[in-house]
Amino acid sequence: MKKIKEFLSGMTFKQKRYAVIMMICVAVNMILEESMTLASAPLCMDVTGTIAATIILEPAAGLIVGLINNFFRAIFINGPTTLVYYSVSAAAALLAAIMLDRNNRLRFGRVIIATALIIAASTLLSGLWKYWQIGVVSNLYWENYFSEIAASRGFGSFLSGAFGAFVIKVPDTIASVILAVIMYKLTPKKYRGR
């Protein structure tokens, strides 16, 4: 305990700020993901904290937040193969940086572009990994539901999987981005930026 106190007292304000915000972002990701699963909602919201960490702090923070969440999922749910899905959070963390201009301010037009790019990247990556690993479309109920609709219309297995992922990713990413922007606005200015 004494050593922990010593370690914490040795941290600068910036380090403490990063640590606290990143921990909050990890918690947000976990709480939202668990809530959506419990509510059987057709959303995941598991990149909200990752996007928030990127726009409040920097992309490197978003990348670390995404990895921590991915690690917890690997430990408690899916095992080491979960790591491939880190590419989805990593893409979200990197693309979310587009939302900020040179002066680290959010711009509406940039937010729209970043959201569209995150949807495209996450659809492609999660669809690809699921197809590669499982061979079938998905292990999530809602993704399966929409994939089956596409499959019944004669789409191939990869395209139906991608369609299922896309239908889920559109509202999911929009909701995640809105929440992340709210978190950004709620964060006092002195706690934002590098």
Place this chain on the structure above:
Amino acid sequence: MRHTIYSLIFNKDSRNRVGRAYEAMVSMAAVISIIPLMFKTWYPIFNTIETFTLYILFLDYIMRWMVHDFRSKYGKPWAFLIYPFTPMAIVGLLCILPSLGILVQTFRILRMFRIFKVLQYSRSFGMVTRVFEREKKALLSVLFIAVGYIFLSALAMFINEPDTFDTFYDAVYWATTALTTVGYGDIYPVTNIGKLISMVSSIFGIAVIALPSGIVTAGFMEEINGAVKESDEKKQEKSDGPDKAEETETEGKKA
């Protein structure tokens, strides 16, 4: 944040306790992750070991990627794009891939590359790498001679004893074991000419094997002496520091 990560991984001189702990953590993860490979049966505990060690190694991979622009001679976007193609990044990725379920079971052996993570943080390995880098030309010349001789003696043997050597690959295998003086004895020459070639190969092999050993040893000694000299100079500077400061102070008072 990226500066903190950089000093955590690379800045060895000013590395604090956290840096040393990080280095120990990555090295330990690399060693522990190899343990399951020593068993034929896959026990449930190995899944937990695999998950923890995999994430630690991946964290190291991703953090090195994040700060690659500080080390690379290229600018910001290019440094990040180039990183996955650097030798250590390729090794890092190869040792992670078998655990992700996207490669077939045959590639499980690639996990052995994880030991390079330990070497990556080892100062001695750094010294050996520098020696190989410096003596590159000499070592390549010896390698060229050895490969040339293996090829020629294998060809001579293959032409001379077609019954003993079914394929040219067998002949190359024999020539390599003869040159390195290993000689398993599973394939051996039966004609007089073949035996003569074998004797010459064994004698020549001693010289060829001794050459790179000598080059590397000499280079390694030079490197160690350099490191000792540097360390002595630093110690001398430290011990001179307070005295020199006192001298300057006294001179100042006199003036």
